[in-house]
Amino acid sequence: MPNLKSIKRKISSIKNTRQITKAMKMVAGSKFKKNQSAMNEYRAYAGIYDGIINNIKNNSVLHLHPFYGKNDGKDRKIGGNTGIVIISTDRGLCGSFNINLFKLFNEEIRSKGFDEGKIKIYVLGKKAYDFFKKNNYDISFGMLYSDGDSILNIAGLLCDAVIKDFKNKEIDGVYIISNRYISTLQQRAYSEKLLPFETPDDSVTSKSGGYLIEETTGYENEIIDTIFNNYFRTKIYYKILESFAGEQASRMNAMDNATRNAGKLINKLTVAYNKARQTAVTLEILDIINGVNAVK
Amino acid sequence: MLKLKIADKKKLIFEGETDFCELPAMSGIEGIMLRHVNFISYLTAGSIKYKIGGTIKEIEVLSSGLAEVSNDNVNILLDS
Numbered sequence: 001m002p003n004l005k006s007i008k009r010k011i012s013s014i015k016n017t018r019q020i021t022k023a024m025k026m027v028a029g030s031k032f033k034k035n036q037s038a039m040n041e042y043r044a045y046a047g048i049y050d051g052i053i054n055n056i057k058n059n060s061v062l063h064l065h066p067f068y069g070k071n072d073g074k075d076r077k078i079g080g081n082t083g084i085v086i087i088s089t090d091r092g093l094c095g096s097f098n099i100n101l102f103k104l105f106n107e108e109i110r111s112k113g114f115d116e117g118k119i120k121i122y123v124l125g126k127k128a129y130d131f132f133k134k135n136n137y138d139i140s141f142g143m144l145y146s147d148g149d150s151i152l153n154i155a156g157l158l159c160d161a162v163i164k165d166f167k168n169k170e171i172d173g174v175y176i177i178s179n180r181y182i183s184t185l186q187q188r189a190y191s192e193k194l195l196p197f198e199t200p201d202d203s204v205t206s207k208s209g210g211y212l213i214e215e216t217t218g219y220e221n222e223i224i225d226t227i228f229n230n231y232f233r234t235k236i237y238y239k240i241l242e243s244f245a246g247e248q249a250s251r252m253n254a255m256d257n258a259t260r261n262a263g264k265l266i267n268k269l270t271v272a273y274n275k276a277r278q279t280a281v282t283l284e285i286l287d288i289i290n291g292v293n294a295v296k
Numbered sequence: 297m298l299k300l301k302i303a304d305k306k307k308l309i310f311e312g313e314t315d316f317c318e319l320p321a322m323s324g325i326e327g328i329m330l331r332h333v334n335f336i337s338y339l340t341a342g343s344i345k346y347k348i349g350g351t352i353k354e355i356e357v358l359s360s361g362l363a364e365v366s367n368d369n370v371n372i373l374l375d376s
Contacts, residue, residue, distance in 0.1 A: 041305070041306045041307055042305060042306075044303040044307060044308035045303045045304065045305050045373060047303075048301055048303050048371050048372075048373055049373060051301075051369075051371060052336075052362070052364040052371050052373075055364060055366045055369075055371075056336065056364065056366075223336070223338070227336070227362065230362075
């Protein structure tokens with residue numbers, strides 16, 4: 001017979017846990033709203049910037065820019081280092097949010113055939129930092145959100161590090177692996193190639209009209225350089241915002257599930273408790289009846 | 297019609313069609329009409345004007361921005 005007292009203790013401890021997960025869900029919910037509105041506010045800007053870059057990408061004059069990976073007139077050597085930017089979270093308890101990133105990372109390495117020894121990692125967030133440190137990857141840049149800097153500054157530092165390495169040819173290509181926010185219930189890990197920019201086919205290039213780049217303070221390339229740098233920063237900043245919103249949404253779901261599971265467990269244990277109590281009562285009655293019979 | 301899009305880092309300010317618009321570009325005010333040559337430019341403080349159905353609307357540019365004109369699309373990003 002299960003011990004009545006131990007079941008009761010279990011029930012009360014699960015009730016406590018349920019309370020905590022419920023509270024965490026509430027907290028995640030309010031943070032989520034804030035992060036989501038930050039993401040939505042920035043979406044228009046990032047979207048238009050995407051459009052602009054897509055338009056001017058076809059301009060063959062720009063293909064001399066280092067972001068196309070073709071400076072000095074010669075292609076980069078194949079098989080060099082690859083940079084991978086990973087945007088994770090500082091805190092856990094958000095379901096499979098971070099695990100999905102690591103899974104995708106391993107898949108990408110396998111499918112694209114990267115040499116594991118030649119990968120440079122640029123990482124944001126404690127979870128990914130710990131993961132890559134544990135697995136002995138070459139971390140070129142690691143930062144936690146809890147370092148106290150604003151997200152914009154963190155994005156800036158990350159971009160500077162990546163762009164510097166790319167221009168110095170320490171890395172040949174840059175990929176980013178981050179979570180994309182699809183809906184409150186769905187976040188998915190995506191990988192995207194950031195650098196070098198894809199050069200379109202020649203047929204497309206000839207069709208697109210030339211661009212007049214207004215000369216201002218100096219050389220044309222400087223303007224293009226700034227535009228591209230800002231684009232890169234905008235893109236990464238948007239990804240971080242997206243990851244933030246996704247993190248809280250994911251945590252909300254995880255905590256909701258935990259709360260519901262705790263409820264189920266409590267129900268199950270309550271049934272077991274009642275059964276055990278009933279058995280105890282029946283046994284006692286049997287004892288009494290037997291006693292009475294014996295006396296007769 | 298020109299397709300005009302204006303956004304800053306907080307929101308989409310305007311998206312729609314216009315006959316004419318005017319930008320405070322670095323080298324002076326640029327007027328843009330249909331079939332303008334493709335160009336990219338930075339913007340300085342000033343005001344963006346655009347015309348919809350006879351009325352002229354104005355948006356202030358506080359610090360700086362970026363404008364891109366291509367095939368009758370005008371995209372403007374403001375850094376504020």
